[in-house]
Amino acid sequence: MTDNGKDNKQPSTGTDASSSNGPLWWEGELKLRSRIAMGLGGSENIQRQHARGQLTARERLDCLVDEGSWREVGLFTGKMKYDDQHGLIDGSPANAIAGTGTIEQRDVAVSAEDFTVRGGSSESTSPEKWQYIERYALEYRIPIIRLVETAGGSINLLKQSSGTKIPGYTGWPLGGLLGTVPVIGIAMGAAAGLGAVRVVASHFSVMVAGSSYVFAGGPAVVKPGVGQEIDKEELGGASVHAR
Structure with a gap:
């Protein structure tokens, strides 16, 4: 083989791929990506979630599915930071978690929003993940x-994309789902915008009195829109939807 004169460097997250005495260069990056994903939105945001009396998305999944049955898809998705040598430094995971597991030995598919990352909003989500599952x-x-807990859409995301999601999510077979398999929507906290749709477009929807809120837009959207002061419970609490 001839030398092409180029210095073919591997990323800085591991050892050279040709080494027989250590891990392949990409194994270090995969481990770091896994730590980033499992770290959710960081310790401070996790503590804030617990202080609100809420579990994190991953804690909810642990409670829901049979032990050892969870199989996640898209674990490594998110926004990553790299050094000048293209080595992974740090990152923020997507706030959409999806996968399969079993409940009392029966197969289920589950999606969950991670509120510790940008309030579960669309700015840090990966819609392809929950649509895929x-x-x-x-x-x-x-x-x-x-398992829905989201602040809904993000103005910042619309600014970045210079457009809206009209005509919607073409990869989301909502009609087919409702006509074929059981669909369960659970408002674990606030479920705004598309989150509200995902709760109610189901065969069985669940809310928690005093901590679940389902609405197209929250109080911060209502006030500048119509000039009315209203709290989350009055706007979309369990008592409103149970009438």
Whole structure:
């Protein structure tokens, strides 16, 4: 083999791929990506979530599915930071978590929003993940459970993309799901915007009195829009939806 004169460096997160005495260069990056994903929005945001009396998305999944049955998809998605040599330094995970597991030995698909990352908003989400797991549920004919806690859409995201999501999510087979498999929507906290749709567009929707709120837009949207002061409970609490 001839030398092309180029210095082919590997990323800085591990050892050279040709080394027989250590891990491949990409193994270090995968481990770091895994730590980033499992770290959610960081210790401060996790503490804030607990102070509100709420579990994190991953704690909820641990409570929901049978021990050892969880199989996550898209674990490494998120916004990553790299050094000048293209080595991974740090990052922020996507706030959409999706995968499959079992409940009392029965297969289910589950999606959950991580409120510790940008309030579960669309700015840090990966819609492809939750759409994928819903298509998976449809294809393999298993129930889909949505654990929803999200601030909804993000103006910052619209500024970045210079457009809206009209005509919607073409990869989301909502009609097919509702006509084929059991769909469960659970408001774990605030469920605004598309989150509200994902709760109510189901066969069985659940809210927690005093801590779940389902609405198109929260009080901060209502006040400048119509000039009315209203709190979350009056706008979209369990008592409103149970009338």
